[in-house]
Amino acid sequence: MGGRDATMVLLDENGIRCDGRKVDEPRRIMIRAGGLKNADGSAYIEFGDNKILVGVFGPRDVHPKHMSDTDTGILRVRYHMEPFSVGERKNPAPSRREIEISKVIKEALEPAVMLDKFPRTAVDVFIEVLQADGGTRCAALTAASVALADAGIPMRDMVAAIAAGKVADTVILDVNNEEDQAGQADMPIGYMPSLKKITLLQLDGVLTPEEYKKCVDVGVKGCELVYELQKKALHDKYFGKGDE
Amino acid sequence: MTSTSVIDELKKTKILELLEQGKRVDGRALDEAREITIETNAIPKANGSARVFLGDTEVICGVKIQPDRPFPDTGDKGLFICTAELLPLSHPTVETGPPQPPVIELARVVDRGIRESHMVDVSQLVIEKDKSVIGVFADNVVVDYDGNLFDACSYAATAALLTSKTPKWNWTDDSPVLAEGEETPLPITTIPVSVTMGKIGNYIIVDPNGDEWESMDARVTITTDSDGNICALQKGGSDGFTQDEINQCGEISVRVGAKIREKLKEAQKGSQ
Numbered sequence: 001m002g003g004r005d006a007t008m009v010l011l012d013e014n015g016i017r018c019d020g021r022k023v024d025e026p027r028r029i030m031i032r033a034g035g036l037k038n039a040d041g042s043a044y045i046e047f048g049d050n051k052i053l054v055g056v057f058g059p060r061d062v063h064p065k066h067m068s069d070t071d072t073g074i075l076r077v078r079y080h081m082e083p084f085s086v087g088e089r090k091n092p093a094p095s096r097r098e099i100e101i102s103k104v105i106k107e108a109l110e111p112a113v114m115l116d117k118f119p120r121t122a123v124d125v126f127i128e129v130l131q132a133d134g135g136t137r138c139a140a141l142t143a144a145s146v147a148l149a150d151a152g153i154p155m156r157d158m159v160a161a162i163a164a165g166k167v168a169d170t171v172i173l174d175v176n177n178e179e180d181q182a183g184q185a186d187m188p189i190g191y192m193p194s195l196k197k198i199t200l201l202q203l204d205g206v207l208t209p210e211e212y213k214k215c216v217d218v219g220v221k222g223c224e225l226v227y228e229l230q231k232k233a234l235h236d237k238y239f240g241k242g243d244e
Numbered sequence: 245m246t247s248t249s250v251i252d253e254l255k256k257t258k259i260l261e262l263l264e265q266g267k268r269v270d271g272r273a274l275d276e277a278r279e280i281t282i283e284t285n286a287i288p289k290a291n292g293s294a295r296v297f298l299g300d301t302e303v304i305c306g307v308k309i310q311p312d313r314p315f316p317d318t319g320d321k322g323l324f325i326c327t328a329e330l331l332p333l334s335h336p337t338v339e340t341g342p343p344q345p346p347v348i349e350l351a352r353v354v355d356r357g358i359r360e361s362h363m364v365d366v367s368q369l370v371i372e373k374d375k376s377v378i379g380v381f382a383d384n385v386v387v388d389y390d391g392n393l394f395d396a397c398s399y400a401a402t403a404a405l406l407t408s409k410t411p412k413w414n415w416t417d418d419s420p421v422l423a424e425g426e427e428t429p430l431p432i433t434t435i436p437v438s439v440t441m442g443k444i445g446n447y448i449i450v451d452p453n454g455d456e457w458e459s460m461d462a463r464v465t466i467t468t469d470s471d472g473n474i475c476a477l478q479k480g481g482s483d484g485f486t487q488d489e490i491n492q493c494g495e496i497s498v499r500v501g502a503k504i505r506e507k508l509k510e511a512q513k514g515s516q
Binding site: 036037038040041042049051053054055057063078080082083084085086087089092124126127130131132133163196 | 289300310329332383385387388507
């Protein structure tokens with residue numbers, strides 16, 4: 001990605017960011033549980049300009065068979081971006097970046113999903129990024145948790161995710177695309193609010209030890225906010241308007 | 245979606261029984277397509293996009309327009325490329341990995357229908373002859389599967405192209421330079437409409453749904469243009485058609501296609 005200097009006006013003298021947000025203000029978040037007919041569970045999230053669809057299948061037979069585990073079920077995650085999701089058309093084949101993100105999302109979800117209840121099976125999570133605008137892995141992880149819950153898979157908690165970061169020497173919540181490109185640090189955090197456990201954490205950029213602590217704190221608080229929206233999405237589907 | 249199970253055989257028997265009484269499983273007439281819903285500008289970051297529901301089949305198409313190198317033998321023409329992919333979340337049997345032959349056929353048939361109609365006038369998409377041209381990529385992704393992806397992808401791509409805006413590039417210092425703020429609609433010459441018909445027993449049905457798709461003996465996809473001419477055709481499946489049946493399919497594709505073309509025009513108007 002691009003260089004990391006702070007020449008762009010990322011934060012003005014009134015503490016307003018390049019897209020008009022305050023330092024601790026997330027972008028607009030809309031989560032919908034369900035929506036896909038063939039998937040066992042699904043969710044759609046709009047996180048700022050990110051648009052992401054998640055479908056879950058399982059627990060089901062494992063193919064190829066050698067991947068199955070006699071002691072536990074396995075979780076498989078595919079994070080994939082559509083060719084039209086980014087500025088310049090993306091080659092539809094999975095990139096190294098997508099493979100890495102698939103892995104970190106899988107490992108972020110594993111502590112939440114009670115896979116030991118389903119030995120020799122697989123739960124497949126398919127994440128499709130329809131439009132990307134910075135912070136897709138967090139939005140994807142958030143939606144994947146809702147889709148797993150929608151599929152009725154037993155879970156210890158849901159994982160909520162959001163990024164903290166640093167622009168213009170200030171710690172901010174929910175890093176957007178411009179801030180990721182031109183800002184000083186980006187720290188995606190996935191967190192299980194009820195169990196108080198961080199299950200995804202990455203960082204690129206330079207932070208002082210104090211800023212590091214503050215970023216984690218800001219991120220965890222942001223996750224708690226996202227968590228409420230996840231619960232609301234499920235509530236709306238199962239107890240809400242009664243039209244689904 | 246290719247598995248043959250006992251359930252499929254039972255379904256097929258029932259579908260055939262109903263057809264003998266002139267009925268279809270979902271109550272449609274034999275030459276009636278499912279409800280088509282078109283939402284344009286579904287992906288604002290793309291140059292054009294559409295989300296199309298054909299019954300319970302759902303497809304999203306995004307169009308990307310960017311400078312590209314021309315093919316060596318067609319330096320005076322821009323590029324038009326249409327793809328289609330079945331996302332693994334669209335159906336439990338879809339697997340990740342390289343596309344299987346049915347999906348490759350799908351992408352090629354959808355591409356051919358639009359390409360052969362000359363919908364996009366690629367001769368107007370040249371930045372500098374033999375050096376730089378405009379490439380138009382229409383990428384379809386199938387999000388939910390309930391049969392007849394040929395038509396659903398074709399409508400999504402067509403609706404996305406109809407509502408696409410292309411940026412302008414000037415040839416400066418041997419490279420294409422984006423001219424800010426100069427966006428125009430794509431040069432469109434016609435509106436192609438593909439109509440897929442399945443043959444079950446001796447019956448021809450339009451727009452087979454998922455269950456009918458599994459029960460078909462053969463199928464044919466015919467694309468017509470705005471003048472009512474037939475511009476592309478693909479026969480598939482293991483049975484054959486009689487000459488009369490193929491003639492009948494041609495007539496149906498023109499008649500049904502004309503109605504669907506109006507839907508696409510509405511979607512184009514609605515986005516302006």
